[in-house]
Amino acid sequence: MKNIFTLVLFCCSIFAASAQQNGQNHAERFEQLGPMLRSPNVYRTASGAPGHLYWQQKANHEIEVELDDEHQSITGSQKVTYINHSPDQLTYLWIQLDQNERAQDSDTHKVAESSIGPRMSMRQLESILWHDLDLGYKIHSVTDMGGNDIPVTINKTMMRVNLPSPLPPGEEFEFRVDWSFNIHDRMSFIGGRPGYEYFEKDGNYLYTMAEWFPRMAVYSDFEGWQNKQFYGRGEFALTFGDYKVKITVPADHMVGSTGVLQNPEEVLSPTELDRWNQAQSSFDRPVIIRTQAEAERLEKGRATNKKTWIFHAENVRDFAWTSSRKFVWDAMAVELGGKKVMAMSYYGKEGNPLWEQYSTRVVAHTLKSYSEKTFDYPYPVAISVEASNGMEYPMICFNYGRPDADGTYSEAVKYGMISVIIHEVGHNFFPMIVNSDERQWSWMDEGLNTFMQFMAEQEWDRNYPSRRGPAHKIVPYMRSEKHLLEPIMTNSENIIQFGPNAYAKPATALNILRETIMGRELFDYAFKEYAQRWMFKHPTPEDFFRTMEDASAVDLDWYWRGWFFGTEPVDISLENVKWYKLDNGDPKEIKAREKIAYDQEEDYVTRSHNRNDITQTVLEADPETRDFYNSYDRFRVTPEEEKAYKEFMAGLSQKERDLLSSGMNFYEITFRNIGGLVMPLIIQFNYEDGTSDIEHIPAEIWRLNETEVTKVFPKKKNISSIVLDPYRETADIDEDNNYWPRQALPSRFELFKQSGAARGASTGDNPMKRARKK
Template identity: 35%
Template structure:
């Protein structure tokens, strides 16, 4: 069939604020159509409440005086697999790059969320439940200033500890060291961390395992929100040097790079790893047979110490098991750079392609958005289900096939949001889960020539249908929170639709319906590069996209992010001008609800040909209805709005009009 694309310039467009002549009388369409749409609410100026400043520029980029704190850690841990107790010492070097003198510091104590009286037990109104531990048991907290060590004056409140300094920490580069000795019981089958048994042994997933400094930024000052569970993490950047001592028959898979392989690996494992670094195909490092008899370890010593380093990171985590099968392959990065994709999993897991999935996802994200910065990426199988940390993922050991690929692509995608672009997950979950779900969509499209495309996995189009239709129940639900709701305030049944699905689909609308792929990709890539290893706020993202793409999007941020505004486009009328098909088709379209959108109109001719045109969002800048003429030379069968069903129109029944 013929298909003709018409630009707006080919059409006669008449705003319906002007009186239209119909059957000899004049009708003002805006007066006669019932609609909830109010143009001035969406297109009013001064959307941003704050002006740009020297820290956060008006164009959405870090300002000339932008600063962030630096935190470096040296950690030494011992894991007792009999008592399930992790004991640790840490030396934190805290650098105050802010312009403020600090009289106190705040530290995150996330393990305290497992205490019986933790606030997280009450966050959903249900009271204490589940397993409990004593949380962090601090043996000592000391300060070291200019080489002099003294006991720290501190106070603990739930998952936070305030250290009250004897002297203000100087601004613009002042340093202090915090020395902490502690231990805690690793919870069994915990939500993000824990231990459990498999056929061939025990596995530990160790995360949030050391006291971490709270963020001090130029927006909120100290980030002192307690850890309640749904809102995740907000951390400072620095270098982390950590060592883990545990039974010698266990394999440790940790964030960063193993710096003492000769002390903990067998010569055969070292040789196999060297082969994997030069192989695009997966190479076995520890086979199922070796994992079954626990034979592949370095020595007969009762314990070994695994030593890792990770640079410019906001966190580290590790898995440990005597049951791990271990494989690896090379990751090819832009500019000739290389990294290493690895998977560790028990024999029960159907993870033969895990390393391939991880490698493919990282190569795509690196080529498309920002080069993966770490020397190793690990997928670890366990009970956590799906949890991300810099350079390592804790993924559900039962996942396989398409489900495993989607899980890996999503969790490793978090290394871009929020591990590289360091947003505040505890306040703004959409900048973490939503942005990451968005980039996953296109990873599914390209992996192995679309083997698992399109992405439809519960975080995006959960029922495997059209995303534009599946988001509608959330939009029309009067109880649904908005995207800008604080993470911990979003009820569990709304978490995926509000934090994952809606923001991700919103970026799809921006890319494919509002800005176009080229303009969106340029602006989004610029946002990532400018805010890598920094702490952007929502307005930084909004401003960055507007300036980078060259479009005022305030109407979209208001309607989609700050509100759950609905869209309902309606073809009111379609008829020939002067009853003559050769003079064109006069079409009247109304916006019945509060959200405007650019939209496509498609005309089906009786001869089988089609004509398609797009009207911009400015169609709705003054009016709630518009009448325009489409040139035609023959009779029309019907007119259709949004022919690709790409917009979240809540009533598609009024999107088709049969022409008499």
């Protein structure tokens, strides 16, 4: 036994020497983020919570706006009350003029790359020529409440309001802005989130009015004014406030909006008002307030008079609305935290039968799912609008999903519609309430929301075909060439692969955190803590990172560093497996193993051939050439060896004797980190008797050597095979090296046909259409 333990120690010393020869075995993957994060202060604590002196600004709005359905334009006038809760004296205010992103001299067009191909569509050519349309804001006046002009400076998509006198802390300033602009066709090459869609068959317009009024920029403790220019991709940082909005439209239009309708008796017909009242007590199914037949009748006429719809909204960061005579409207009530919320949908006939069946039910489901995991939805309304689009605003969002003209649709259209409704309604939580800066950190709203969307999808249907969330679905992006990758912590405008980077990768990272790194209980508690700490406030990435650690007692700096600040992929190779058995010291067993090994070693090809080619050796022909060793049995157990073994066993404890007789196997496995991103080791051991088990080794195993680690696994059973990451939890980009013995795995490729349909629209054949033909 002394010799056995000497052998084990000798093997370990060889490994240690080998590791030392490689030089430095760890870089900084397990170092704390430290100076990479903003220092905590009285406004934001080291725990990730708002500090005792946390503050944020407020901007209340009273707006009157009129829609011109003949010329596709709006004219508006707004009163802004800006309240300075900061400790700073302000000499000017910054306002966002997002419509100017489409103006003729917009930098959006100037900084966009373009090229000429051998075949160019008219839309591609128009995007190069840009346009001569009269778009962008016309600011008619900026005045104080006495009607006196206030000096302003317009810098493209930003406007500086130079205050008549400095605005001290705790004071407020009121001013008015009068403006107008021409609404653009968002279905054209100009694109964008707001605008109109024209329906040629019935000659009507559907307006999605967002980013439609001059909006206050955010002034914060961590950045001062967020006045970065709007190029079209990076979304918004906005200030909370209360809104009173009067919207004047043709009398036959239906309006949906942020906030609560204040004058339903004036704008709804008696029948619609009665149905609206019924909907407020319908908790199990939507009530149709304006039917498709009624909407189709309205499509054929044109009202000559107007109606003004009045909406109030409290504590929202933005305000959006929609208007059309095409709308079908349905609604149902949802109970959340003892309060009633109205889930509603507006859609044209082009959206049916999908929208009538699904939209409002999906809205209700989303509110319930998100509320359970964060906080009870605090607003009184949540609206989904079918607009061949996908964009979110407080209490209202614009979504896509249209069947073919015959009412059939593909599964892709159905699930695409459900997913986009979940996603856009979910944005009410992130960032409409947990109000992060989308211009700077897209992942804080898109990534967190996509993660929440994934969970809500799975609660809708156990077999839901979620595109983002499962770890293995991010692998194609993680395999991208280095020059196509940026860290998640990258400004919105600087990201090449925006969808994978801002949506899919952070959603995947959070799902891995929940399922594999932290576990659901710890993750869910910490995530809810973050949501509740920062609802109706302005969090930064540091606040999220710190809260997740603070509420779970899990050190995640290595994870944030790798997944959010880095671009390395996961590629861990199951590199080598050595099998050891504990030697019990019995000389009979030792000599028997030695004989087997000797016979195997000496039975090589030359000896095999010589059995036939050499008829007689010298030793066989001449007995006098033999000596003691020619008859000596080297594998015989001597009496001295038997005696020594008995004495050895007598000196052992019962525990030691049981271990020696257990037949325990020891598997020494070496893992190599090829990709660079450190992750836990999830190892499935398959045994010869058909059973299996899984062991989870935390990522900290890499802390002293980030490139290669070796670990011994004691097993009572004999192993037949080993699989690394059997349930595809870590987004490993090369699964071929996750097996022992190695397995050849087929790669898949997909053949698809390019679709030219509008976003979210079904086109061509589908199983539903074929079934109807039978």
